[in-house]
Amino acid sequence: xxxxxxxxxxxxxxxxxxxxxxxxxxxxxxxxxxxxxxxxxxxxxxxxxxxxxxxxxxxxxxxxxxxxxxxxxxxxxxxxxxxxxxxxxxxxxxxxxxxxxxxxxxxxxxxxxxxxxxxxxxxxxxxxxxxxxxxxxxxxxxxxxxxxxxxxxxxxxxxxxxxxxxxxxxxxxxxxxxxxxxxxxxxxxxxxxxxxxxxxxxxxxxxxxxxxxxxxxxxxxxxxxxxxxxxxxxxxxxxxxxxxxxxxxxxxxxxxxxxxxxxxxxxxxxxxxxxxxxxxxxxxxxxxxxxxxxxxxxxxxxxxxxxxxxxxxxxxxxxxxxxxxxxxxxxxxxxxxxxxxxxxxxxxxxxxxxxxxxxxxxxxxxxxxxxxxxxxxxxxxxxxxxxxxxxxxxxxxxxxxxxxxxxxxxxxxxxxxxxxxxxxxxxxxxxxxxxxxxxxxxxxxxxxxxxxxxxxxxxxxxxxxxxxxxxxxxxxxxxxxxxxxxx
Amino acid sequence: xxxxxxxxxxxxxxxxxxxxxxxxxxxxxxxxxxxxxxxxxxxxxxxxxxxxxxxxxxxxxxxxxxxxxxxxxxxxxxxxxxxxxxxxxxxxxxxxxxxxxxxxxxxxxxxxxxxxxxxxxxxxxxxxxxxxxxxxxxxxxxxxxxxxxxxxxxxxxxxxxxxxxxxxxxxxxxxxxxxxxxxxxxxxxxxxxxxxxxxxxxxxxxxxxxxxxxxxxxxxxxxxxxxxxxxxxxxxxxxxxxxxxxxxxxxxxxxxxxxxxxxxxxxxxxxxxxxxxxxxxxxxx
Numbered sequence: 001x002x003x004x005x006x007x008x009x010x011x012x013x014x015x016x017x018x019x020x021x022x023x024x025x026x027x028x029x030x031x032x033x034x035x036x037x038x039x040x041x042x043x044x045x046x047x048x049x050x051x052x053x054x055x056x057x058x059x060x061x062x063x064x065x066x067x068x069x070x071x072x073x074x075x076x077x078x079x080x081x082x083x084x085x086x087x088x089x090x091x092x093x094x095x096x097x098x099x100x101x102x103x104x105x106x107x108x109x110x111x112x113x114x115x116x117x118x119x120x121x122x123x124x125x126x127x128x129x130x131x132x133x134x135x136x137x138x139x140x141x142x143x144x145x146x147x148x149x150x151x152x153x154x155x156x157x158x159x160x161x162x163x164x165x166x167x168x169x170x171x172x173x174x175x176x177x178x179x180x181x182x183x184x185x186x187x188x189x190x191x192x193x194x195x196x197x198x199x200x201x202x203x204x205x206x207x208x209x210x211x212x213x214x215x216x217x218x219x220x221x222x223x224x225x226x227x228x229x230x231x232x233x234x235x236x237x238x239x240x241x242x243x244x245x246x247x248x249x250x251x252x253x254x255x256x257x258x259x260x261x262x263x264x265x266x267x268x269x270x271x272x273x274x275x276x277x278x279x280x281x282x283x284x285x286x287x288x289x290x291x292x293x294x295x296x297x298x299x300x301x302x303x304x305x306x307x308x309x310x311x312x313x314x315x316x317x318x319x320x321x322x323x324x325x326x327x328x329x330x331x332x333x334x335x336x337x338x339x340x341x342x343x344x345x346x347x348x349x350x351x352x353x354x355x356x357x358x359x360x361x362x363x364x365x366x367x368x369x370x371x372x373x374x375x376x377x378x379x380x381x382x383x384x385x386x387x388x389x390x391x392x393x394x395x396x397x398x399x400x401x402x403x404x405x406x407x408x409x410x411x412x413x414x415x416x417x418x419x420x421x422x423x424x425x426x427x428x429x430x431x432x433x434x435x436x437x438x439x440x441x442x443x444x445x446x447x448x449x450x451x452x453x454x455x456x457x458x459x460x461x462x463x464x465x466x467x468x469x470x471x472x473x474x475x476x477x478x479x480x481x482x483x484x485x486x487x
Numbered sequence: 488x489x490x491x492x493x494x495x496x497x498x499x500x501x502x503x504x505x506x507x508x509x510x511x512x513x514x515x516x517x518x519x520x521x522x523x524x525x526x527x528x529x530x531x532x533x534x535x536x537x538x539x540x541x542x543x544x545x546x547x548x549x550x551x552x553x554x555x556x557x558x559x560x561x562x563x564x565x566x567x568x569x570x571x572x573x574x575x576x577x578x579x580x581x582x583x584x585x586x587x588x589x590x591x592x593x594x595x596x597x598x599x600x601x602x603x604x605x606x607x608x609x610x611x612x613x614x615x616x617x618x619x620x621x622x623x624x625x626x627x628x629x630x631x632x633x634x635x636x637x638x639x640x641x642x643x644x645x646x647x648x649x650x651x652x653x654x655x656x657x658x659x660x661x662x663x664x665x666x667x668x669x670x671x672x673x674x675x676x677x678x679x680x681x682x683x684x685x686x687x688x689x690x691x692x693x694x695x696x697x698x699x700x701x702x703x704x705x706x707x708x709x710x711x712x713x714x715x716x717x718x719x720x721x722x723x724x725x726x727x728x729x730x731x732x733x734x735x736x737x738x739x740x741x742x743x744x745x746x747x748x749x750x751x752x753x754x755x756x757x758x759x760x761x762x763x764x765x766x767x768x769x770x771x772x
Contacts, residue, residue: 024555024557025557026555026556026557028553029552029553093518093521093522094518094522094524094527096524097524097527097528097531100524100528101528129562129563162701162717165699165700165701166699166700166701166717168700169698169699169700169763169764170699172764172765172766173764173765173766174767175767176767177767178766178767179615179619179766179767179768180614180615182615182766183612183613183614183615184608184609184611184612185611185612186612187611187612187613188612188613188618189613189615189618189619189660189661190660190661190700191660192612194611194612224563225563226557226559234556237561238558238559238561239556239557239558239559240556240557240558240559241553241554241555241556241557242553242554242555243551243552243553243555244551244555247546247550248546248550248551248552249546251542251543251545251546251550252542252543252546252547254542255538255539255540255541255542255543255546256539256543257539258535258536258538258539258542259535259536259539259540259543261535262531262532262533262534262535262536262538262539263532263536265528265529265531265532265535266528266529266531266532266536267528268528269524269525269526269527269528269529269531269532270525270528270529284660284663284702285633285650285652285660285663285694285702286702286704287701287702287704287716287717288716289704289705289716290716291701291716291717301718304698304699304718304734305718305719305733305734307734308734309720309730309733309734309735309736310736311736311737311765313771316771317767317768318765318766318767318768318769319767320736320764320765320766320769321698321734321735321736321765322698322699322734322764325734353561353562355559355561386719387716387719397719397721397732397733398732401719401732401733
C-alpha cells in the first residue's frame with residue numbers, strides 16, 4: 001500500500017529521492033535546540049484554539065445587553081465584543097478553557113521566542129551563514145509581540161481599552177504624520193468605533209499569515225543549512241551528529257508538541273488569566289488601577305514610566321514625551337537586533353562561516369554585551385510595576401521611580417562588567433561547567449595578572465578551533481559511537 | 488547503554504498511552520455533563536501529557552538514538568555559479584534595455600497605479616482638522632454626571648470629586664472632566680484670566696492625562712493631588728493641575744465654570760488648551 005502510494009507520487013513528482021534523504025536527515029540532540037520548537041508548537045496551539053474562538057467572537061462596538069450566566073453583569077448594556085467574550089467565558093461549553101489556553105499560549109509563544117533568541121545570540125548561532133534566519137527570527141518576534149497586543153485588545157474590556165488609549169497616544173506622538181496615523185488607524189479621534197473590527201482582521205488574518213510565511217522560510221532555511229552543533233569529539237564544521245528524522249527525532253518532536261500543549265492545557269484550565277469580567281466593560285472615563293500590559297510589553301511600559309518629563313518643541317512643532325520611550329526606543333532596539341550579525345562581523349573581523357557553536361565564555365565581549373542589554377530591558381520591565389512595588393513596600397512612588405532611574409543607568413554596565421570578568425575566568429579555568437569552576441579562578445585573576453589570561457582566552461575566540469579548554473567537555477556521545485548514514 | 492529494567496521494555500510507554508486514552512474519555516464525559524473549565528484543562532493536559540511521555544520515552548528508550556553522522560556543505564553555491572546566473576539576467580536585461588522607451592512607459596504606468604492604489608488608505612478615517620483642539624464644551628453648557636443629571640453646587644461636599652460631561656455629549660471622551668469642590672479660599676488663579684473660573688470654590692480640569700491619555704482617575708483630597716494610574720503622573724490641583732511627578736509635562740487643561748440662573752453648574756467656555764497627549768502640530772497653550 002505504502003509502496004504503491006510512494007510509487008504513484010514518485011512517477012509523477014519525483015519525490016522519492018527527497019523523501020529518502022529527508023527521512024535519514026540528522027538532527028543534533030541538545031536541550032537548547034528545543035526552545036525554538038516550543039515557540040513553534042505554542043504557535044500551533046494558538047492557531048487551533050484561536051480558530052475555535054473566532055467562531056464565537058463578535059468584533060463590534062455596537063451595544064447590546066448581556067444576558068447570561070455571569071450574574072454581576074447580567075442585564076448590563078455592553079459592547080458586542082465584550083458581550084461575546086463574556087458568553088464565550090461563561091455560557092459556551094469549553095469556551096473559557098479555550099480562551100485561557102489561547103492567552104497562555106501567546107505568553108509562552110513570545111517567551112520562548114525571546115529565550116530562543118538569547119540561545120542563538122549567546123552561542124553565536126547567528127553568524128555566517130545564518131544571518132538570514134536571525135533577521136527572519138527578529139521579524140517574527142516583532143510580529144508576535146504585535147499580535148499579542150492586538151489579541152488582548154479585542155475583548156473591549158477596561159484594561160485593554162486603556163491599552164488602546166495609550167497606543168493611540170503613542171501613534172499621535174510620531175512626528176509629522178502622527179495625527180493622521182492615529183486617525184486613520186482608529187477611524188477618527190479616540191475612541192472611534194472602528195478599531196476593534198480592524199484589529200480583529202489584523203489579529204486573525206494578516207499577522208498570522210505573515211507569521212506562517214516567515215516561519216515556513218525560517219524552517220526551510222534551517223533545513224537547507226542544517227543545524228549548528230556544540231563542539232565535541234567527532235563533530236566538525238563539516239558534519240552534523242545526532243538522531244535521524246525518522247523515527248526517533250519525529251517521535252521526540254511530536255512528543256514535545258504534546259508536552260507543550262499539555263502544559264498549556266493545564267495552565268488554561270487551572271490558572272486564571274485576563275479575567276475581563278472583573279475589569280468590566282470599557283468606558284472612556286474609567287481606568288483600572290493597577291494597569292499593566294502583558295509581559296512582553298512590560299519594557300515599553302517601564303520606559304514610559306521612567307523617562308523624565310520632557311517634550312521637544314522646535315519651530316512651533318512638538319515631539320511629545322511618549323515618542324521617546326514608546327517609538328524611538330523600540331525602533332532602536334529592533335534595528336540593532338536586526339543589524340547585530342552584520343555589526344559583529346564588522347567589529348570582530350569575522351566573516352567566516354561557522355557551524356560549530358560558541359560557548360558563552362568563548363566570546364566574553366559578546367556575552368557581556370548580551371548580559372548588559374538583557375539587564376537594561378529587565379530593569380525597565382520591573383519598573384513597569386513601580387506603583388505595585390511602592391504599594392508593597394509602603395514607599396512613595398517618587399522614591400521608587402528615582403531608584404529605578406538610577407538602576408537603569410547603573411545596573412547594565414555593572415552586570416556587563418561582571419559577566420565579562422566571569423567569562424574570562426571561566427575560559428581560563430578550563431572548567432566544563434560554571435558550577436565546576438573553582439571560586440579561586442575568579443578571585444585570583446587580579447593577582448595573576450591580566451595578560452596571560454587574555455592570551456589564553458583568545459585561543460577560544462570566535463575564529464579559532466577548539467582549544468584545550470574544551471577537553472573537559474562532557475556533552476553527548478563519544479566519537480567512537482558515531483555511525484554513518486545507512487550504518 | 489540501555490537502562491536495566493524489571494518490567495518488559497515499552498510497558499511504561501503503553502501505560503502512558505493508556506493514561507492518555509482514559510483521560511480523553513473522562514474529558515468527553517465531563518463535557519457531556521455540562522463542562523467544567525478546571526477539569527477540562529486538567530484532563531486535556533493529562534491526555535496530551537500521556538502522549539508526550541509515551542512518545543518521548545519510546546524514542547529515548549526503544550529507538551536508535553544519536554550518533555548518526557551526516558556531512559554538510561560548509562559553503563553553499565560558488566562564484567562560478569552565481570556569475571553564470573548574473574550573466575543570464577544581464578542578457579535578458581539587455582533585451583529589455585533595447586526598448587528603453589517601453590521600459591520607461593511601463594515604470595510610469597506601474598508608478599501611477601501604485602499611487603492610485605494608495606488613495607483608499609484615506610478612507611480609513613476622518614481628517615484630524617481641529618478635532619484635537621476643540622471639545623463640545625462651550626459657554627452655558629450644563630455640567631452633567633455620567634447619568635446625564637445636571638449638578639448643583641450643594642450636591643458635592645467639600646473635598647468631593649465628580650466625573651462630568653457636557654449636557655448632550657455623554658459619549659464625548661475628549662470632554663470628560665473632573666469637577667472638584669475645594670475648601671473656601673483655596674483656589675488660586677494662575678493667571679488673571681482664570682480669576683472667575685471657580686464659582687463657589689468649584690474647579691474643573693480635563694480628566695484626560697496630558698502624557699498618554701489615560702483618565703486621571705485618583706484624587707487625594709488631603710494633598711489636592713490627582714494621580715494617573717497608568718504611568719504615575721501626579722498633578723497639583725491648587726497650582727492649576729501642573730504635573731509634579733511622573734512623565735507628564737503639561738498641566739491638565741482647566742475648564743472655566745459658571746452657575747446659571749437655575750442654580751446649575753455650567754461651563755464658561757472650552758478648556759484652557761488642547762486636552763490630552765501632545766502631538767506634532769499642537770498649538771502652545
